[in-house]
Amino acid sequence: MYKIAKKRVLNPTVTMMDIEAPLVAKKGKAGQFIILRVDKDGERIPLTIAGCDVENGTVKIIFQVVGATTMALNQKNEGDYIEDFVGPLGCPTKTDGVKKVCIVGGGVGCAIALPVAQEFHKLGAEVHSIVGFRNKDLVILEDEFKACSDKLTIMTDDGSYGRHGVVTLPLKEALESGEKYDEVIAIGPVIMMKFVVATTRPFNVPTTVSMNPIMIDGTGMCGGCRLTVGGKTKFACVDGPDFNGFEVDFDEAMERSTMYSDFERHEREETCNLFRQEVK
Amino acid sequence: MAIQPKKHEMPVQEALVRAKNFKEVALGYTPEIAVAEAQRCLNCKNRPCVEGCPVNISIPDFISKVKESDFEGAYQIIAQSSSLPAVCGRVCPQETQCESKCTLGIKFEPVGIGRLERFVADYHNQNYVGEPEVPQSNGHKVAVIGSGPSGLTCAGDLAKKGYKVTVFEALHLAGGVLVYGIPEFRLPKAIVQKEVDTLKKYGVEVETNVVIGKTLTIDELFEDGYEAVFVGSGAGLPRFMGIPGESLKGVYSANEFLTRSNLMKAYDGHSHTPIMHAKTVAVVGGGNVAMDAARTALRLGADHVYIIYRRSMEEIPARKEEVEHAEEEGIEFKILNNPVEILGYHNPDDRRDPKNGFVTGIKVIKCELGEPDSNGRRRPVEIPGSKYVIPVDCVIMAIGTSPNPLIKNTTEGLDVNKHGGIIVEESTGKTSKEGVFAGGDAVTGAATVILAMGAGKTAAKAIDEYISSKN
Structure with missing residues (x-):
């Protein structure tokens, strides 16, 4: 059992938790993930590590309430326990030789992008961050991004905060105006990463994407998380989750992510008390 | 006393009943059947069966105890060599190990050593109340x-x-x-x-x-x-074949399919882990894992489950009992068939069609057996122009790890x-x-x-x- 040491609601659908897991905290690096089960009959879900506190032995996770499992996790409070917590899994984000980097985050993906931005900042690289959200209410981690970015651009789809538009807009402007990034790192919905890659490709800027497909074990055992990268089958859990964006088959990844849509919709309705209420 | 030529039958759940549930197929010997089966053992001096056991259980000794109805005594003998007798009695390929060496097997059916081991272990688990003697720690x-x-x-x-x-x-x-x-x-x-x-x-x-x-x-x-x-x-680490269509929705490695069903308990309905309840399933491979995946798919509600195996029934590597059970339950064996492509649904007019990207069939090519390979198994040779499509909505790859x-x-x-x-x-x-x-x-x-x-x-x-x- 693993204790929830801290819980903070970041926005109506996104929650941050510090989980007591000293062994994971000691080893976890930016870009890696953990797998957890909320309770005994729960499913195993992967969540990217949003930070590690070695001293207190805690691992930070940030999740969006999207399905039955994240809904159950969100019901838990500080001092409660979750059943299982294992990691760190996957390969850390590569930081070697990068002097100037552009981090592009979308929605809850910003939670994963933050530790990457912090890592580059700590290593002395120049960090430009572009983070996008649907609207003002969903903006998360603004202060944290400010602290580790030399330049921060916030975008909203509806223009209710920051700049109006999608993340690729300022990215394209920057590249066109002659910004020379050693690397662009995109973390967010698959469709966003696909368009980031389409934006950087003409400029030939090395672009890394962080994939988050359906997983079970996270150790290479099931192959459920397989992707086609450079024409070859790769397992996101052991070969990734970071991949060269120019080589990833995004359309296939998007297709595969919908395998259990019907089941998940049903599960969510089963779990959500709102759906159980009688309409008067 | 005349020797009974055949092993005592193992009581099992009826095939059509068990094909719809996840309860254990084989029900195990009763004490009476166990004693009667034990009496078939000749207690040979040279003990060939022991040689056939990878952990060298003193088989004739434990069987002698069963003859005397001293089932706990029999367990203690097995426990000296095996840490997991209840498991081995169920999953060992006895027909290629201990039972293949049994003297009785030269003229008749060998002694049902695996069934007796299972009986003895289950008897112990159900009846033994004492605590094991914990040895003194050596500090290492x-x-x-x-x-x-x-x-x-x-x-x-x-x-x-x-x-x-x-x-x-x-x-x-x-x-x-x-x-x-x-x-x-x-x-x-x-x-x-x-x-x-x-x-x-x-x-x-x-x-x-x-x-x-x-x-x-x-x-x-x-x-x-x-x-x-x-x-x-x-x-x-699961293997895939490297044929087109393996990334379609509805294609599983056997590891993923079985892990979802077994470890994550997707089979029992209370689990939050999803699994596909396909109607027509192709399982590629002929080992125990393939049999397990096929029979799991059947129990999850499939109407047709095919085993697609590129050699013949002679070469099939699964345990004999599993193949027999699978056949009884209605698993259909498409032998001498090798997959070349998995086909998927694609609606060119509607990108949002929910059926897009799901499996619709598996294209296979017929084979015949050629010369033996380095392992002595006859190699499958593809017959040109013999490709055909089997319509399925799920494909499970059980071709090894x-x-x-x-x-x-x-x-x-x-x-x-x-x-x-x-x-x-x-x-x-x-x-x-x-x-x-x-x-x-x-x-x-x-x-x-x-x-x-x-x-x-x-x-x-x-x-x-x-x-x-x-x-």
Whole structure:
């Protein structure tokens, strides 16, 4: 059992938790993930590590309430326990030789992008961050991004905060105006990463994407998380989750992510008390 | 007394009933049947059956006890050689091991050694109330990586010698392939749990949710005071065929399909883990895992389940009983067929059609048997122009697994062969790294439970000698 040491609601659908897991905290690096089960009959879900506190032995996770499992996790409070917590899994984000980097985050993906931005900042690289959200209410981690970015651009789809538009807009402007990034790192919905890659490709800027497909074990055992990268089958859990964006088959990844849509919709309705209420 | 030529039949659930539930297929001998079957044993002086057992159980001795209705006595004899008798009695391929050497088998059917072993172990589990004698600690710490058959056996043997053993398991539950791979209807999970609990009584500690190679490394285990490490991490990496369409929705590795059903309990309806309830399923492969996947798909509600195997029924590698059970339950064998492509649905007019990207069929080519290959099995040769499509909505690839590279990649000085298997000295399980031993599928690639147990046993003995020689 693993204790929830801290819980903070970041926005109506996104929650941050510090989980007591000293062994994971000691080893976890930016870009890696953990797998957890909320309770005994729960499913195993992967969540990217949003930070590690070695001293207190805690691992930070940030999740969006999207399905039955994240809904159950969100019901838990500080001092409660979750059943299982294992990691760190996957390969850390590569930081070697990068002097100037552009981090592009979308929605809850910003939670994963933050530790990457912090890592580059700590290593002395120049960090430009572009983070996008649907609207003002969903903006998360603004202060944290400010602290580790030399330049921060916030975008909203509806223009209710920051700049109006999608993340690729300022990215394209920057590249066109002659910004020379050693690397662009995109973390967010698959469709966003696909368009980031389409934006950087003409400029030939090395672009890394962080994939988050359906997983079970996270150790290479099931192959459920397989992707086609450079024409070859790769397992996101052991070969990734970071991949060269120019080589990833995004359309296939998007297709595969919908395998259990019907089941998940049903599960969510089963779990959500709102759906159980009688309409008067 | 005249010898009864045939083994006593194993009572089983009726085929059409069991094909709709996940309860155990075989129901086990009654004490009366067990005694009668034991009486078929000739108690030969040269004991050929013992030679056929990878852990050398004193088979005629335990059977003699069964003859006398001393079932607990029989259990104690088996327990001297095997840590997991209730498991082995169910999943060992006895027909190629102990029973293949049985003298009675020359003229008649061999003694049902596996069925007797299972009976004796179940009898013990149901009736024995005493606590095992816990040996005095010798103060030495050993780490075991992986809680599958080889790891549990190694841990059990060392604990009985007084070692302080910690088993590290990557998943949330101990048992390895016994819990994630082999289905409930063939090996009830309560039996595995019972065996794990027995080991815990001997002082074995099980640390779940620790991935060696990620959470901790082997070198860190040594720094932590473990004097030897046994690697029994199995062959977890699933293989795919590399044919077009393997990324379609509805294509599973057998590992994923079985893990969802077994470990994550998708079969029982209360689980939050989804699994596809397909109506028509093709399972590619002819081993035990293929049979398990096919019979699981059937129980999840499929109307048609096909085993697609490129050789003939003669070469099929699965345990005989599993093939028979599968046939009885209505699994359809498409032998001498090799898949060339998996076909999917694509609606060119509607990108949002929910059926897009799901499997619709598997294209196969017919084969005939040619010359034997290096293993002596006749090689399948494709017949030109014989391709055809079998309509299915799910494809499960059960064509084998490779050793997991996580440990190799994080352990300096640990040599592996070109298939990724850890290289060991066969008689001891010793690896190229001082103090590290290995066994089971992590060494051999996918094999059987009992061979893994044999390797765990060998390594336990060698670890004991290694630590004793140092002190």
